[in-house]
Amino acid sequence: MTIDWRSKGFWSPDESRSPERIAADRPSIFAGDFTWPLLVVRRSAVEANIATMADFCRRHSLDFAPHAKTTMAPGLIEAQLRAGAWGMTVATPNQALVLRRLGIERVLIANEILDPSALRWLAEQCAAGWEVYFQVDSIAGVNAAAAAGGPFRVFAELGHVDGRTGVRTLDELEDVARAVAAAPGVELVGVTGYEGQLPDQAGVDEFLDRVVEGFERLEKAGLLPKDPILTAGGSAWFDRVAERFAGVSGRARVILRSGASVTHDDGFYRERTPFVRVPGEGTLTAALEIWAQVISTPEPGLAFAGMGKRDAPFDEGLPEPLEIRGLDGSLRPATGLRVSKLNDHHTYLAVDGVTVEPGELIRFGISHPCTAFDKWRDIPLVDEDRRVVDVLHTYL
Missing domain, CATH: 3.20.20.10 (Alanine racemase)
Structure with missing residues (x-):
């Protein structure tokens, strides 16, 4: 498997890299080796x-x-x-x-x-x-x-x-x-x-x-x-x-x-x-997240993220904004943001009581993993600092 210009979310216009090399380098997803939107899996x-x-x-x-x-x-x-x-x-x-x-x-x-x-x-x-x-x-x-x-x-x-x-x-x-x-x-x-x-x-x-x-x-x-x-x-x-x-x-x-x-x-x-009904039996944690960039804030109460139906599942519920990463790298809750609809490459965000700026990143949770993986062929596996520790390849 080779990661190159064909791998969505990996920014590799001029070179190819092996997953082993990427994992050895442990790059941050925010350091320039990746572009948006990007689906990641938390290890x-x-x-x-x-x-x-x-x-x-x-x-x-x-x-x-x-x-x-x-x-x-x-x-x-x-x-x-x-x-x-x-x-x-x-x-x-x-x-x-x-x-x-x-x-x-x-x-x-x-x-x-x-x-x-x-x-x-x-x-x-x-x-x-x-x-x-x-x-x-x-x-x-x-x-x-x-x-x-x-x-x-x-x-x-x-x-x-x-x-x-x-x-x-x-x-x-x-x-x-x-x-x-x-x-x-x-x-x-x-x-x-x-x-x-x-x-x-x-x-x-x-x-x-x-x-x-x-x-x-x-x-x-x-x-x-x-x-x-x-x-x-x-x-x-x-x-x-x-x-x-x-x-x-x-x-x-x-x-x-x-x-x-x-x-x-x-x-x-x-x-x-089932663990909602029987919490003593265990707990499951959401492992998938999509990072997308705010690309436009054209009017009060409306913003757009550069993510759409080709990137995120929407058949069992729309993505949920969880966190905003500011231009300085600081994180804040995404309270006040709500996804109202998706186009092919645009996410409509209703904005209420929060400020977002073009260029900022939003971390989205997704609903229904089965229709998330089919949209991505190569997916970074990341640690809690969002450094890549492996690359998952997917098949149809």
Whole structure:
């Protein structure tokens, strides 16, 4: 990997640098080697978040396969595996290909796969010894896997009304499981579900109980292997997964897939993390921040920062101003600043009771990390003084 003029946020008009050289130099992000806007990841927050989730899983007898789609950053994936993650989860065959090339030994694809080209490649990799899993929620999905030859390990997926994928009834779940049992080269390893789109705890608990009921139905019918797997868990309700799946933990490997926890955020997950409900279980800290420059103050009550939709996530809430860095390097709270909207490259700031000047920097927290990483290919990993200690590379 080379950092040069193609790396957004790194100011390298005439030279290329290796991440190793940048890390050895430990430059401050304010010293001229970077330009604005700039997304950075705070090392201390990431390390604390990874340790928190590892501890949570150990206490609740859960295995952890965090969703790599959040970051698709090898450095963060490797850090999670070093902390004891059972494997990694991805959303697409393309992401699975990336993890295969990175040498990740165990991957769970949290989707049904119907693309013959992807299935043929997966069959080759499975035959070569790669431990990879994916989901089925239809007879068509089972037939597509069987046509590719296998050997495949699959989960039968249960969903809910108005949710994402997954069969909607337990009868359909059993039908899919029986189709897998009859399909050559396809092995059913367990049951999976996703509760993250449900709006409240009562609905989440009801759905997770149905997943357990489906698991027990397939178990009773003799459709599950000797050591089955039960898996669920986004980043908003993993405490409920731990509680509602606890009754089968002695009969199944229970795998949690929460991915956003590695960086957390200052918006969507700050409000919805399970640790708001169960603070004694741990704490997550926002690790992502975007520094952007005030580029215009054209009228009272309005300022613009040089950051937009191409730089910051906006699908689950707008960025939040946290701190202002003055022209002399001093820091002050961003109280009185509010993001009202984003254009492609402009952030509209409502200004009330605070003064900002062109050239000053604003530190923004973001909401929803999954749509932050996809906008940056090379991201500085920084210490608490905002000195770069490493560079993270990301993949789609």
